[in-house]
Amino acid sequence: MDLLALRYFQTVARLEHVGRAAEKLRVAQPSLSRTLARLENDLGVPLFDRHGRRIRLNRFGTAFLRRVDRALAELDDARQELDDAAGLERGTVAVAAESLLVLTEPLRTFVPGHPLVDLRLSQASGEGMAEKLKAGDVDLCVTSQPLTGDDIRSRVLLDEAVMLCVPAGHRLAGRGRVGLADLEGEPFLTTRPGYWQRALVDRLFAKAGLDLHVVCEGDEAAVLFQLIDAGLGIALVPALGLRAVTGSAVVWLDVDDPECRRVLSVAWREDTYLSVAAQRFRDHLVGHFHARAEPRSG
Numbered sequence: 001m002d003l004l005a006l007r008y009f010q011t012v013a014r015l016e017h018v019g020r021a022a023e024k025l026r027v028a029q030p031s032l033s034r035t036l037a038r039l040e041n042d043l044g045v046p047l048f049d050r051h052g053r054r055i056r057l058n059r060f061g062t063a064f065l066r067r068v069d070r071a072l073a074e075l076d077d078a079r080q081e082l083d084d085a086a087g088l089e090r091g092t093v094a095v096a097a098e099s100l101l102v103l104t105e106p107l108r109t110f111v112p113g114h115p116l117v118d119l120r121l122s123q124a125s126g127e128g129m130a131e132k133l134k135a136g137d138v139d140l141c142v143t144s145q146p147l148t149g150d151d152i153r154s155r156v157l158l159d160e161a162v163m164l165c166v167p168a169g170h171r172l173a174g175r176g177r178v179g180l181a182d183l184e185g186e187p188f189l190t191t192r193p194g195y196w197q198r199a200l201v202d203r204l205f206a207k208a209g210l211d212l213h214v215v216c217e218g219d220e221a222a223v224l225f226q227l228i229d230a231g232l233g234i235a236l237v238p239a240l241g242l243r244a245v246t247g248s249a250v251v252w253l254d255v256d257d258p259e260c261r262r263v264l265s266v267a268w269r270e271d272t273y274l275s276v277a278a279q280r281f282r283d284h285l286v287g288h289f290h291a292r293a294e295p296r297s298g
Helices: 003-015 018-025 029-043 059-085 100-113 126-135 196-208 221-229 239-243 276-291
Strands: 048-051 054-057 091-097 117-123 140-143 152-166 187-190 213-217 235-238 251-255 261-269
Touching: 003 018, 003 029, 003 059, 018 029, 054 059, 091 100, 091 126, 091 276, 100 117, 100 276, 117 276, 126 140, 126 261, 140 276, 152 221, 152 239, 152 276, 187 196, 187 221, 187 235, 196 235, 221 235, 235 239, 261 276
Parallel strands: 091 117, 091 140, 187 213
Antiparallel strands: 048 054, 140 261, 152 235, 152 251, 152 261
């Protein structure tokens, strides 16, 4: 049993597909299959149930994967800790967020000063981010909804109002402030279930006893304003989006409900080693958003 065999097993176990694992690992499929066979021979038990070209982790493989994940994570943490102790501020920092738009400005001020840090970004729902964090696939998550887990810690980046965005000329455009009852029957643009915008509008409408009429579900925040401007519908958008509006004549309105807010946080696992580079990016995020914090009224 060697380290390479364990990493090969981990990848195949997560994908449960030898072909896709070989592509990801950039090795020949026959070589990968032989490595897995030698590992099973060394352990004395099969790790997968094989049905033709399909494989599934069996109870031995599931138990072994838990130990392998823990052992490889410890080795990766040890290597990063040694690099940090030697003053080598480098490595990869993986960050997941519901919307990558919130990261553009912090990245603009972080990247030039940290040329040796390899930042890797991905987009996911709240549930997807929690899974990535627990699996060790990402170091940090920037989230607008709580991530559950005893070992997950977070810091608030921004607590801001969520506003109503309507097309110019809309019947509500001149109101300045609206109540939830004013929105009944309106066509809404929002995200797919699992993202914070959808959770917020679902919660607000359910509380008010209103039916939500969704005409568009999407994840491209930059396109949202063009769709509103085109007259497709209205949307709840965080106040941070005011800075992102370009080339559209949308109108922003306050919503008369104290729960119509977004709390943006950065989350990480407390039970694993967080590299110096990841710590610095986390602290940079905190400093960036706190410098631009919106004062809360009342």
